[in-house]
Amino acid sequence: MNTTTNPCQPPNRERHLPIHLNLRLSRLIPNNRANFLERVLILDAGQPARQPCYFQTGFHIFLTILLPSPDNSIRPLRHSRGMKTIALALGLATGFTTHLFAGETLRLQLEPDRNYLLAGSQQEVVVKIDLAAAAQKKKPKRTPLNLAVALDRSGSMTGAKIEKARQAAMGLVDHYSDHAEVLVPAQEVEDKEALKQRIARIRAGGSTALYSGVQLAAAQLEKHLSARRINRVILLSDGLANVGPSSPSDLRQLGRSLSERGVAVTTIGVGDDYNEELMAGLAEASDANYYYVKDTERLPEIFAKELGELLTVAARSVRIEIICPDGVRPIGLIGRPEKFEGQKAAIQLNQFALAQDRFVFLHCLVQEPQPEIARVGVRYTDELNGGGEEMLSGTARIRFTKDQKLANSSARAGVVAQKELLLTALAKDEALAEADAGRYQQAAQKLARQAQVLDQQCQYAPAPLQSQLRQEADNLRLRSSELQQNQYDSGTRKSLQSESWNVRNSKQ
Structure with a gap:
């Protein structure tokens, strides 16, 4: 002009x-x-x-x-x-x-x-x-925290799993101020060492009553429940729910019910034997966090991350x-x-x-x-x-x-790229459904097609998103190749499901 x-x-x-x-x-x-x-x-x-x-x-x-x-x-x-x-x-x-x-x-x-x-x-x-x-x-003023940890101590949690879980729980105690609350049972934290000793005495044994474990943890929170506090249950489990209600719909309904009372449930799945649909559904229904932890060495890190988020609420x-x-x-x-x-x-x-x-x-x-x-x-x-x-x-x-x-020519490349990353998460869910039904080739094709879409978007995406698109496209090709060779085990499923869950819930 x-x-x-x-x-x-x-x-x-x-x-x-x-x-x-x-x-x-x-x-x-x-x-x-x-x-x-x-x-x-x-x-x-x-x-x-x-x-x-x-x-x-x-x-x-x-x-x-x-x-x-x-x-x-x-x-x-x-x-x-x-x-x-x-x-x-x-x-x-x-x-x-x-x-x-x-x-x-x-x-x-x-x-x-x-x-x-x-x-x-x-x-x-x-x-x-x-x-x-x-x-x-x-540093913001800390919102009072009302926290319960529901720790699965069934027989499958023996060895390194229960040891790392104890370490992570004791790490929570070390991070609390004198006014924070830890519930074993519900009480003000005054003697941290005594509380840590009680955690250290936790031993594995028995079955996994996932539903009732969360209910009991929430009941402890009720003693100090307040709209002026952050009310959170952290559930850690490595196994299938084999006592009490155990369907995904049961756990989702429990999550919604607790959410209506102001309680959210973060779930941490350890290893490859737990039911990820139960754990992810419970967390999603209460808008909390869900973690897939393959290596128990990461448990203290995960607990610290969760606590850090809870103590910096804006x-x-x-x-x-x-x-x-x-x-x-x-x-x-x-x-x-x-x-x-x-x-x-x-x-x-x-x-x-x-x-x-x-x-x-x-x-x-x-x-x-x-x-x-x-x-x-x-x-x-x-x-x-x-x-x-x-x-x-x-x-x-x-x-x-x-x-x-x-x-x-007026497309906004950044928005389109982020939309495609979300659609990639949905493509993973669809591929999981195909693979669960034994249709591995169809699942592989679905992931391969989405990888091509991401490759195309890389040409237009702004620089910060190009790397993310490339990495995700490479990941899809790897997963597609594994499925073509019928390599589909519990760990692969949990990885794909966790990746999808984090994107769909903006938890990356």
Whole structure:
């Protein structure tokens, strides 16, 4: 563009661009305290569209304001208890469709997988909903922790397994402050050495009552259960559940039930003999962590990692609500169990540690040419700022064009690459189902095809993702080769399932 003839181009730095301001108050949802997407104050700073200006519509700045009081009076944002400025989003109208909504503790970023859609046709779009916690440099105030360790001491845990499990549990005790709580049974930690001696006396023997073991651990937590505490069970087992309820659906239901009471269950599977569907399902149902530990030497490391996450919680009780407007049909949330009810879906996440980043991919069909794809609201307990309730909200938008070439070339390579990594996790799940049925060649072909897709994406992906795509493609080819040779054992299955689980649950 020849900017010397552009009437909007300032002749020197001391002059300002003429800016057109449009201020309006928009109600997104009828004022209902059960909803948290309430009102949006929109400042449209830019040029009137009739001017042939290179800056055209400039910036769109969205300031979401909560109206928490019943009479709809707006409290000062900095003084409303637990509620502060919710969102600030910047998006250039020249096709830049990333929308960032930043609070003090959590940051919400909405990115469609392309910048433009072709006007006049229905098209599918994927929106990356990225939620990240702040990386705070100073040490945060520690949220009280209510922790129970359910340690499988059945006969199969003899030798190095039980020894490393004891070491890991004693390591937890060493990391606690005097105000933390360890439950054997539930008690305040006063004599650490006495507690460690009790752990050291744990011996292997008997059967694996997985279900009742978790129930007993949760019952211990009940003695100190509080919404102001992080309530967590850590379950460690190396074997099959052979006493009591033992189906994946039973364990998932237990996880959901505990989650509703504010308790999450992290599961650690040791070796190659445990049932990974039980352990992974229990953790997923309560939005906790799941670890596959082939080498018992890693147990102290895993326990330390889990404790480190629990002691650096930035936000918890995180609820994401997604609403697609009329004209946009939600297809689903890729790789997640939550379903849309009409135009709405909700996701409940347990907590975010400092600097933790988790994302969800919304798949939808845009049926009408409108810029708004989805409204996203986030409500959470802010542990970095006094434990009050905070909210974020934002809108994912896209632009339309009649230029076929522009629409075809507007893909956002980073979002597409991350979407393909998630689809790779789903391909692994499908391959596992084929292999479980003895169809090893079909499983191998599925992984090989996905490796080719990742190879293709490497050409376009930004540098930080290229290495990850290549590594994953190589891993798929290796797994495919093993399956072609009918090399499919318990360890291979657990590795594939663990890899998929971590990606689907944003736990990498």
